[in-house]
Amino acid sequence: MSESDGNKNTNTEPWGGFDDNLIQGSGSAVIDMENMDDTSGSSFEDMGEMHQRMKEEEEVSAEAAATEEETGEDGEFLGMKGIKGQLGRQVADEVWEAGKRQASKAFNLYANIDILRPYFDVEPMQVRSRLIESMIPIRMINFPQKIAGELYGPMMLVFTMVAILLHGMKTSGTVIREGTLMGTAIGTCFGYWLGVSSFIYFLAYLCNAQITMLQMLSLLGYGLFGHCVVLFITYNVHFHSLFYILWLVIGGLSTLRMVAALISRTVGQTPRLILCGTLAALHMLFLLYLHFAYHKIVEGILDTLEGPNIPPIQRVARDLPDVATAAVNATVKTLGVFLKSH
Amino acid sequence: MAEVDESSKPMFAGLSDVSISEDIAVEGEINVPVRSTSQDDEFSTLDEPVKDTILRDLKAVGKKFVHVMYPKKSSTLLRDWDLWGPLLLCVTLALMLQGGSVDNKEDGGPQFAEVFVIIWFGSIIITLNSKLLGGTISFFQSLCVLGYCIMPLTVAMVVCRIVLLGGTGTGSFIVRLIVVTASFGWSTFASTAFLADSQPPNRKALVVYPVFLFYFVIGWMILTFSPSQ
DSSP: OOOOOTTOOOTTSTTOOOOGGGSSOOSOOOSGGGTOSSSOOOHHHHHHHHHHHHHHHHHHHHHHHHHHHTTTSOHHHHHHHHHHHHHHHHHHHHHHHHHHHHHHHHHHHHOOGGGTGGGGOOOHHHHHHHHHHTTSOOOOOSSOOOOOOOSHHHHHHHHHHHHHHHHHHHHTTOOOSSSOHHHHHHHHHHHHHHHHHHHHHHHHHHTTOOOOHHHHHHHHHHHHHHHHHHHHHHTTSOOHHHHHHHIIIIIHHHHHHHHHHHHTTOOSHHHHHHHHHHHHHHHHHHHHHHHHHHHHHHHHHHHHHHOTTSOTTOOOOSHHHHHHHHHHHHHHHHHHHHHHHO | OHHHHHHTTTTTGGGGGOOOOTTSOOOOOOOOOOOOHHHHHHHOOSSSOHHHHHHHHHHHHHHHHHHHHSOOSOSHHHHTOOSHHHHHHHHHHHHHTOOSOTTOSSOOSOOHHHHHHHHHHHHHHHHHHHHHTTOOSOHHHHHHHHHHTTHHHHHHHHHHHHHHHTOSSHHHHHHHHHHHHHHHHHHHHHHHHHHGGGSOGGGHHHHHHHHHHHHHHHHHHHHTOOOOO
């Protein structure tokens, strides 16, 4: 940042003048705008550097000119030239600094992502172990269980679920009239994560459970890992019974984990029942909803298009069965030809 | 006035008593005069013909495309970031992915707005994520890198379109699958070559995963695209 030159003390006007102290680096170390000094090609910082360079050059040449002309020139004449050059420079400087300060303030206010920085402070090993632990319920309910408060894992899981949901919606031929596929997927996943977290946090507040919002977000986020696994498998392999088994086992395990964590932090039978019953119901029903919301439509379309003689299990993507049956037919034909020719 | 000035010349402190008489002009232009000529060439690009500006920008964009095709660990992409290339690629991809009409039962492709939104919001989210994980890269540099690395996928889209002209059978599906997978891997590898260097070494995987997911979604959109008949 520019430093005020001690020689240029122009703070002599009765109205205060251009205060040299204004030209200083703003103290906030929050936003990287201040730290980008070597690799950034952004015009904003370049303007600052360019301005700084020109200012320094100006100062150097002005000082050289001043010392040179000191001996011969009229003092008044030098004073006038000094004021004009000085004034021009100061005004330009002031305009630049004011603009930069306003932009920095606005940026700091609205884009202060440093609030969230501590919640993303994780190692890959930690994320992996937490993903696996989210499927393992812990039976210790007399002592509050430790819940990690991080947001990286939950966010990545939500985005993964968005991707899986998109795939499921596409292969089931969902047609969304008002809105887009992407919007629906994102809305569903984020809405569930944020909405149910907030709701359970509110219930926890009513039931005097000791859990913070961050921990609730984290807990529910990691609970979505089971959902991702189940949906990934069942959107590709379409068997109803397989889905039910996976729903009970994997969904059940991740629900039990969350429920045990909550029970360990709540006192009293009724609050425990309310809190954990609600969470279990919402979590399991969400998985059920995600699976069936997109299968029904395919069933409906297939029935109307091709008649009811399609067996109910064959709810598969439109591209793949063509590929699969074509490949199978081709193989059978070639085998038949081969056998006939021998 | 002159006497006061002479007594405190280096400090200009005597100027508090200075009164400006009317015949001395105190108006003029607020120009910060640029002394050195080398800086003049570099910064005053307002006077050059438009052709020069466009050609210079096109050359910069083209140079970055070459860097994406052969991803080496150079810092050119990072230093002189620009968003023209990503915009061009995004619009091309979105136009090519546009399927038939909205009411078509065989909804062959996402609409333009969807692709546009996915690409830009995906890039923004990945950038925020990498910054939150302690990255040293700035916001726009990251957007620039992610946008330019969509190029292999755009090329794959063009190839898929050409292959689809020959029909939508098994062979075409396998060819498209191979092409899209290869270009998706290339995109991910190219962008990690630039992005992962700005992270602490043990957290590279945390940054790579969202990038992988992002290009996977785009690649999957390209693969499942089928033109309306």
